Amino acid sequence: MSSLCIQVINPNTTQAMTETIARAAREAASPATEIIAVSPTQGVPSIEGHADEAIAALGVLEQVKRGREQGVHGHVIACFGDPGLLAARELASGPVIGIAEAAMHMATMVATRFSVVTTLPRTLIIARHLLQQYGFTHHCAALHAIDLPVLALEDGSGLAQEKVRSRCLQAQREDGCGAIVLGCGGMATLARDLTRELGMPVIDGVGAAVKIVESLVSLGLGTSKYGDLAFPCEKKITGALQHLN
Amino acid sequence: MSSLCIQVINPNTTQAMTETIARAAREAASPATEIIAVSPTQGVPSIEGHADEAIAALGVLEQVKRGREQGVHGHVIACFGDPGLLAARELASGPVIGIAEAAMHMATMVATRFSVVTTLPRTLIIARHLLQQYGFTHHCAALHAIDLPVLALEDGSGLAQEKVRSRCLQAQREDGCGAIVLGCGGMATLARDLTRELGMPVIDGVGAAVKIVESLVSLGLGTSKYGDLAFPCEKKITGALQHLN
Amino acid sequence: MSSLCIQVINPNTTQAMTETIARAAREAASPATEIIAVSPTQGVPSIEGHADEAIAALGVLEQVKRGREQGVHGHVIACFGDPGLLAARELASGPVIGIAEAAMHMATMVATRFSVVTTLPRTLIIARHLLQQYGFTHHCAALHAIDLPVLALEDGSGLAQEKVRSRCLQAQREDGCGAIVLGCGGMATLARDLTRELGMPVIDGVGAAVKIVESLVSLGLGTSKYGDLAFPCEKKITGALQHLN
Amino acid sequence: MSSLCIQVINPNTTQAMTETIARAAREAASPATEIIAVSPTQGVPSIEGHADEAIAALGVLEQVKRGREQGVHGHVIACFGDPGLLAARELASGPVIGIAEAAMHMATMVATRFSVVTTLPRTLIIARHLLQQYGFTHHCAALHAIDLPVLALEDGSGLAQEKVRSRCLQAQREDGCGAIVLGCGGMATLARDLTRELGMPVIDGVGAAVKIVESLVSLGLGTSKYGDLAFPCEKKITGALQHLN
Amino acid sequence: MSSLCIQVINPNTTQAMTETIARAAREAASPATEIIAVSPTQGVPSIEGHADEAIAALGVLEQVKRGREQGVHGHVIACFGDPGLLAARELASGPVIGIAEAAMHMATMVATRFSVVTTLPRTLIIARHLLQQYGFTHHCAALHAIDLPVLALEDGSGLAQEKVRSRCLQAQREDGCGAIVLGCGGMATLARDLTRELGMPVIDGVGAAVKIVESLVSLGLGTSKYGDLAFPCEKKITGALQHLN
Amino acid sequence: MSSLCIQVINPNTTQAMTETIARAAREAASPATEIIAVSPTQGVPSIEGHADEAIAALGVLEQVKRGREQGVHGHVIACFGDPGLLAARELASGPVIGIAEAAMHMATMVATRFSVVTTLPRTLIIARHLLQQYGFTHHCAALHAIDLPVLALEDGSGLAQEKVRSRCLQAQREDGCGAIVLGCGGMATLARDLTRELGMPVIDGVGAAVKIVESLVSLGLGTSKYGDLAFPCEKKITGALQHLN
Structure with a gap:
């Protein structure tokens, strides 16, 4: 050990x-x-x-x-x-x-408001409940779903990753947020590149x-x-x- | 069927x-x-x-x-x-x-504020989280634990039941509540008698x-x-x- | 009796x-x-x-x-x-x-978030205040008004009813809600048909x-x-x- | 005019x-x-x-x-x-x-938190609801009732007035409040003297x-x-x- | 003096x-x-x-x-x-x-919900935080920025003033608000004319x-x-x- | 560097x-x-x-x-x-x-509710406002002041430190909290010993x-x-x- x-x-x-x-x-x-x-x-x-x-x-x-x-x-x-x-x-x-907790906490310490980009729309309610439980409802500007299942992130095509990227860009333009939280463990390796591309913190919870x-x-x-x-x-x-x- | x-x-x-x-x-x-x-x-x-x-x-x-x-x-x-x-x-x-949900909803419809009487102190946090999730934090006057494990309600001695009763009476005197929610399935059969004794709604969720x-x-x-x-x-x-x- | x-x-x-x-x-x-x-x-x-x-x-x-x-x-x-x-x-x-109370309570028990469809825009504030008072602000996805007076529901033309129906369909498509609460006693008899048509709970408070x-x-x-x-x-x-x- | x-x-x-x-x-x-x-x-x-x-x-x-x-x-x-x-x-x-509105608004502008002193305990719920509706729940340190009916303020004995005074003094000592809101129109003429005696704002809504x-x-x-x-x-x-x- | x-x-x-x-x-x-x-x-x-x-x-x-x-x-x-x-x-x-405080308090007493019109988008977060601190988050229908710096209000061109006016008109049409709060000391002299033009309270905090x-x-x-x-x-x-x- | x-x-x-x-x-x-x-x-x-x-x-x-x-x-x-x-x-x-931010965030991740122990009573309002701004009001069980000025922590007598310690012990017994946040930079070096003595997290923000x-x-x-x-x-x-x- x-x-x-x-x-x-x-x-x-x-x-x-x-x-x-x-x-x-x-x-x-x-x-x-x-x-x-x-x-x-x-x-x-x-x-x-x-x-x-x-x-x-x-x-x-x-x-x-x-x-x-x-x-x-x-x-x-x-x-x-x-x-x-x-x-x-x-x-x-x-x-x-x-x-989720880790990424949300970090987001509130580098920006005044953050957006979330996740996979299926039906998981948005889980994020909403966590925001409320952790106390961050008012720190969240908007929630987005790319409308692809979690495992699309592992199919090797890069399609899901591209959808995450374009949703992040859209969130940056429209939400009035200063950071983005990636809403799935499968997106973990995207954070550094997106942070660089967007010029603002894109946070992976892992x-x-x-x-x-x-x-x-x-x-x-x-x-x-x-x-x-x-x-x-x-x-x-x-x-x-x-x-x- | x-x-x-x-x-x-x-x-x-x-x-x-x-x-x-x-x-x-x-x-x-x-x-x-x-x-x-x-x-x-x-x-x-x-x-x-x-x-x-x-x-x-x-x-x-x-x-x-x-x-x-x-x-x-x-x-x-x-x-x-x-x-x-x-x-x-x-x-x-x-x-x-x-x-819990059922009892809390009913309580908000017969009284302006209710108290909760449950078993172990460590379960109070569960009730607190439910109050927040369901939207009833401001409808709850106080939360009480009798500090006995759940199964004490099934030991046949009646001790736990008596503790529930005395806590309900205390809540009625001190909390400024108009109803009491019983915080355990094992208390279900106590509600009608307590309602009668206290002269106010004591609500079992079952x-x-x-x-x-x-x-x-x-x-x-x-x-x-x-x-x-x-x-x-x-x-x-x-x-x-x-x-x- | x-x-x-x-x-x-x-x-x-x-x-x-x-x-x-x-x-x-x-x-x-x-x-x-x-x-x-x-x-x-x-x-x-x-x-x-x-x-x-x-x-x-x-x-x-x-x-x-x-x-x-x-x-x-x-x-x-x-x-x-x-x-x-x-x-x-x-x-x-x-x-x-x-x-209102009855429909809202029921809605929170069959869906995670509900929308409201009511009559005149000026009555929306009444619904908003009730949501806050009952604790359901965060359970409400959106509020809609068909912009017809209450008595339009009793004029026999069916126009108001049709407007209710189309607003319910729109709410289902756009709000991210799982149920709809009908916001007027005069809409009471519409709930069962709309529940069937939409394939999701449309709730009448009566x-x-x-x-x-x-x-x-x-x-x-x-x-x-x-x-x-x-x-x-x-x-x-x-x-x-x-x-x- | x-x-x-x-x-x-x-x-x-x-x-x-x-x-x-x-x-x-x-x-x-x-x-x-x-x-x-x-x-x-x-x-x-x-x-x-x-x-x-x-x-x-x-x-x-x-x-x-x-x-x-x-x-x-x-x-x-x-x-x-x-x-x-x-x-x-x-x-x-x-x-x-x-x-109530007037006194509460004023109180939030001269102190960080205020207490309320009113008449009968059953009217406290009305004050609580107003605090929530106006947005001042978190600005209120505590609510007190002197447990006398409203008209006791008009019986000429001065008893109710004395009870108001002693509750204000108690609130000042115990609540961590910086101002007190008088919770009845019948207390209106007491505010200036109590402000002087307590050395802190005691506010009459009239x-x-x-x-x-x-x-x-x-x-x-x-x-x-x-x-x-x-x-x-x-x-x-x-x-x-x-x-x- | x-x-x-x-x-x-x-x-x-x-x-x-x-x-x-x-x-x-x-x-x-x-x-x-x-x-x-x-x-x-x-x-x-x-x-x-x-x-x-x-x-x-x-x-x-x-x-x-x-x-x-x-x-x-x-x-x-x-x-x-x-x-x-x-x-x-x-x-x-x-x-x-x-x-800000003064205008917001007044707004809640003449309308059920108000909108804010301010200068740069980056100052919106300051208004949001004030709304939360004062207790008025739920009384605010929407926040708008004209996207001009504060001193544009003093450049003599009237451009900023015209942008304020058109945003107030837009807010009136779209927000479901009953009053507008002007979000900058430099807008103070606009309130009376806008109140007249819009036919609803436009409030200057000064x-x-x-x-x-x-x-x-x-x-x-x-x-x-x-x-x-x-x-x-x-x-x-x-x-x-x-x-x- | x-x-x-x-x-x-x-x-x-x-x-x-x-x-x-x-x-x-x-x-x-x-x-x-x-x-x-x-x-x-x-x-x-x-x-x-x-x-x-x-x-x-x-x-x-x-x-x-x-x-x-x-x-x-x-x-x-x-x-x-x-x-x-x-x-x-x-x-x-x-x-x-x-x-404050750091200690509060950490506290919410090791316990369900925390208490705060700080110096002068007049600083409690600052902590209350931070709790609200950060979203942690409902995660805080209670706030305590030892009623000594900040610099008492640097007077070498150890009196302030002893008061901090006894307030932490009291908070542990009475508040229903699972962690304590030390509310002053001058208390920073006390955290590890108190964590050991209380057998629960006592958190220094530095x-x-x-x-x-x-x-x-x-x-x-x-x-x-x-x-x-x-x-x-x-x-x-x-x-x-x-x-x-």
């Missing part, structure tokens, strides 16, 4: 996306940080709604538990809906950071979350184990999910 | 609580309504935090799927955190109502949710299948959760 | 509208429920602003008082601004439900309010008589309104 | 209170301003709840109509719940200002409203007759309220 | 704008009120962003200190961002009113602030010196700003 | 506090990061109100300008009110992070801000120079502040 080891969890089961995310995480991480990129052995190949999120949350918990047993120092949930975030925090003692975990660990801070996020009350989990015991 | 059949899902695996909930549901239901009370075959015996909720949400999805196959007309999620609510709505075509499902079905309304809550995008669920396919 | 008797109050004096509302109420009510549809003997023929509402509120109070004397079990205020709602609750012991009153009464719940909504302090009403004594 | 003539409406029928209010209004008014203090010829002797407010709103409308016919330049609604405010604005072309009306008139501003607050749509009012035609 | 003397501070150093502001202030003031229009001897010629505001705030403090020494009764900060408002209140004992100061002084109210806005803790200011000691 | 160089600005002129802050910043920084701790050559010795903040903001701008000329990569504003934050962002191209600047720089992100936070419009600053040109 390295001196600082972060588990980056792709909550879906698509290996290509785990690799995209791992690449973005490693690019962002400090040289001394080890990135362990994982995805659940079971679950859904992409996360495009609340039911997908509920299933993925279990995969996140399974991985957080495993990560903690391996002694990792923190965890990243690399799906823009931050599935299972508070549940994962209960299981962990180190920090657990979602990529890198942002890695840096926040590094920051918290280095400050000696982990998830609060006092009060609401204490380890779960002991109880016997039965059935298919008993590996979460 | 009866002319109106409601599936009432206890999201935990404790049979005694399923029975408490079933009793309250049947007491509330119209004579023509059939109540099918179920609980997941696997999961956690009680729900007292976010991780418990994430596990329970899967049990809810499993049961909603089964209920839909059986042809039920609507579903009740009988745990005060409304675990898996939006996910379950994606799987269902009939209405899906959580008991009964309230049953009535709202009956109402929606009778109005020809189900969960919107247009937009955000449409059936999940088709994708293959793998592993222990493949029964959700 | 039937075993459950609901007084449905059309707050304006237009008999044709009372009949439209009565029809919608009876269609929604359970077979065992008796609907008493009334309107004030004096007041305004339609309600299209705050002054109209203030006048209508008195008619509502007059009728609620009469209804209580007749022994009805609950009351519906069948105008989309819910005129006199909290005042009527003070006079009543059974539930008092407004149709039916919704009737079901909520039935639900509350059946749960043993009435308006809280403890605290803010207790019966008014005894005092002598003088002049033209002395019949409210 | 004087060069600037303000109609100050006591919405209840208690003459002693009309005189208290008139005194406070005249003390606040500029020498060139004529104050016409009126109260409805019919209605309730005090306003302590929503039903009282609904009745009083009609008296307000009746008086605003009469005032406009007399050619007054603006109107004050001198009851802390601002009953009928938006309705009255529809009837008027000059400014219409409520005393005087504040008079000054705001004077200010608006002098700026050439009246109630907007474009859009939401335009004169009511023409329609025939029937029955006891036909004098409002 | 006159019986009521108000210091109107133009926070920028452009003399022509000080004169525009002085003219508007004197037009609004009561005959007995003396207006002392000042601007800092040092600072920025116009205020079009946060850094300009920070610099201008010092000029405001310098002038408030001088005004207090001269015995003025109140102060107006005549820049639409209300720069240094709370700081100035600490230095003053009389009222200190910003023109005049509004003068009237509010007059009102507060006449009510015996000044800035609260109890709590948050008490005079600053004594401490030695060093360097270029030592004249603030 | 080091590969990553962060300017940490103590906005007051007290050298001992600059040293406390520098120590906390260096302890938090990565080995490769150079910390340049500065304070304005002129201003106030401590910041305990809005006027102090306005003066300090100028010192912040002066230092940010100098830092940019020196080629630093980012800036920290090490006073809990984040004075001059948005103004400083306009002057900078790298990130500018305030310590360290947190350093890590966020490091993170943003490493992600290739700086302050958005597009839109609201672009460099200030060119204009001549005159007088004592001309060094800001």
Whole structure:
């Protein structure tokens, strides 16, 4: 185990996306940080709604538990809906950071208002709820969907990437925003180029979350184990999910 | 199958609580309504935090799927955190109502402000988040926890019930509220007596949710299948959760 | 008096509208429920602003008082601004439900966001204020006015109805909403057909309010008589309104 | 008619209170301003709840109509719940200002947070709703009720006045507020002495409203007759309220 | 010193704008009120962003200190961002009113929703933040920028004035607002003509602030010196700003 | 210049506090990061109100300008009110992070609700306003003041530190919070020990801000120079502040 080891969890089961995310995480991480990129052995190949999120949350918990047993120092949930975030925090003692959360927090610190560019229209409601929960509704100028499924980002054609790019340009022209948050783990590797092209911050949550975990660990801070996020009350989990015991 | 059949899902695996909930549901239901009370075959015996909720949400999805196959007309999620609510709505075509939601909505229609009495202090944050999500933060006068675990309500001693009662009386005296929402499915059968004793509405979400499902079905309304809550995008669920396919 | 008797109050004096509302109420009510549809003997023929509402509120109070004397079990205020709602609750012991309130509550339980379609643009502000008061501002995607007066719905030409229909279709296409709330008691009978045509919930508050009153009464719940909504302090009403004594 | 003539409406029928209010209004008014203090010829002797407010709103409308016919330049609604405010604005072309509104606005401009001291506990909810409607919820430190009826302020014993005073002192010590808003027209004449005794602003809405009306008139501003607050749509009012035609 | 003397501070150093502001202030003031229009001897010629505001705030403090020494009764900060408002209140004992604040408060009392028309797009965020801080976010229908720098209002060409006018007309047609707030001290003299042309309130904050100061002084109210806005803790200011000691 | 160089600005002129802050910043920084701790050559010795903040903001701008000329990569504003934050962002191209902001963001990612412990009661309002501006009002459980001036933290007696400690313990017992934010730059070195003693995160903003600047720089992100936070419009600053040109 390295001196600082972060588990980056792709909550879906698509290996290509785990690799995209791992690449973005490693690019962002400090040289001394080890990135362990994982995805659940079971679950859904992409996360495009609340039911997908509920299933993925279990995969996140399974991985957080495993990560903690391996002694990792923190965890990243690399799906823009931050599935299972508070549940994962209960299981962990180190920090657990979602990529939507990370990107949104960072955006509010480099711009007065940001826009979001995500995949399917039906995931916009998830982003809206996160904005409200995190307190950023009034910091968000607009939300956009490219209207392609998540896995279009992994089909090798570059079409989805081009749609992301043109939506970012449109948001810059029309929204009155000063930064853009990329709304999918699969867009993680686009951020640096788009930042350069647009001349304004385009933020990927994977890198942002890695840096926040590094920051918290280095400050000696982990998830609060006092009060609401204490380890779960002991109880016997039965059935298919008993590996979460 | 009866002319109106409601599936009432206890999201935990404790049979005694399923029975408490079933009793309250049947007491509330119209004579023509059939109540099918179920609980997941696997999961956690009680729900007292976010991780418990994430596990329970899967049990809810499993049961909603089964209920839909059986042809039920609507579903009740009988745990005060409304675990898996939006996910379950994606799987269902009939209405899906959580008991926290149901009780809170009803409370705002019989009083200007209500208080909540629940079990463990760590579950208060779940209620707070629901208040914000549903829009009722400013309708809530105060939140109280009796500081006993959920299953204390099923230990037969009556101690937890007595603590609920005394907290309700205290809330009535001190909070400036006009109604009280009982914050646990296991308290469902206490509502009518407490309403009588306090001379003000003490609301159980199980009964309230049953009535709202009956109402929606009778109005020809189900969960919107247009937009955000449409059936999940088709994708293959793998592993222990493949029964959700 | 039937075993459950609901007084449905059309707050304006237009008999044709009372009949439209009565029809919608009876269609929604359970077979065992008796609907008493009334309107004030004096007041305004339609309600299209705050002054109209203030006048209508008195008619509502007059009728609620009469209804209580007749022994009805609950009351519906069948105008989309819910005129006199909290005042009527003070006079009543059974539930008092407004149709805007009822439709909005129901809408939040079948969709993540809803739109409103109402009559004159100047009534939009009333809907906006209700959204804020009830806590639903963030659940509303957009508000639309067909720009015809209320009584156009009763002129027999069908023009207003057609405008409602086309605005609903437009809202469905453009707003990102999952349900539509009809913003006038005179639109009550349109909901079922529009629900079918649009393939998504189009909600009429008259039916919704009737079901909520039935639900509350059946749960043993009435308006809280403890605290803010207790019966008014005894005092002598003088002049033209002395019949409210 | 004087060069600037303000109609100050006591919405209840208690003459002693009309005189208290008139005194406070005249003390606040500029020498060139004529104050016409009126109260409805019919209605309730005090306003302590929503039903009282609904009745009083009609008296307000009746008086605003009469005032406009007399050619007054603006109107004050001198009851802390601002009953009928938006309705009255529809009837008027000059400014219409409520005393709760006036006092709250002024308070936010002389202090960062203010407290409210009012009469009966059941009227607190009215103040809460106004705070939310006007946008001042976060500017209010606390709300207090002296738990005496409104007319106790007119019984000549001075007991109510003493209770107001001691609550103001308590609020100053405990609330972290920088100003106090007096929550009843009957407290209007106490403000200057309490301001002196506490050494911080204690604000009476009657005087504040008079000054705001004077200010608006002098700026050439009246109630907007474009859009939401335009004169009511023409329609025939029937029955006891036909004098409002 | 006159019986009521108000210091109107133009926070920028452009003399022509000080004169525009002085003219508007004197037009609004009561005959007995003396207006002392000042601007800092040092600072920025116009205020079009946060850094300009920070610099201008010092000029405001310098002038408030001088005004207090001269015995003025109140102060107006005549820049639409209300720069240094709370700081100035600490230095003053009389009222200190910003023109954005004044115009927004007045707007909420003559219309249900207002729009803002200002100069450069980058100043919109300042208006947004003020709306949130004052509590008026939900009272604002829309914000517009004419996209000309502040000093274009003083170039004598009338171009900026014409752009303001056409944006006001557009806002009236499209926003669903009932009043317009002019978002720059340099627009102060346009309000009366635009009010007449549009037939709805177009509000200049300079005049509004003068009237509010007059009102507060006449009510015996000044800035609260109890709590948050008490005079600053004594401490030695060093360097270029030592004249603030 | 080091590969990553962060300017940490103590906005007051007290050298001992600059040293406390520098120590906390260096302890938090990565080995490769150079910390340049500065304070304005002129201003106030401590910041305990809005006027102090306005003066300090100028010192912040002066230092940010100098830092940019020196080629630093980012800036920290090490006073809990984040004075001059948005103004400083306009002057900078790298990130500018305030310590209140940094600590609050971090707190929301390790706990569901946090409390704040600060110095004088009059500074609480500054924290309240920041909570609202950043979106964290609902994430804050309570605010506490130890009622000692800022410089008591530098008097060597340890009394202020002991008061901070006992307030943290009280907050932990009573507030229902899961983390504590230390509300003064002078408390920066207390965080690690208190975190250990309380067994829950006690967060110092200086360290947190350093890590966020490091993170943003490493992600290739700086302050958005597009839109609201672009460099200030060119204009001549005159007088004592001309060094800001």
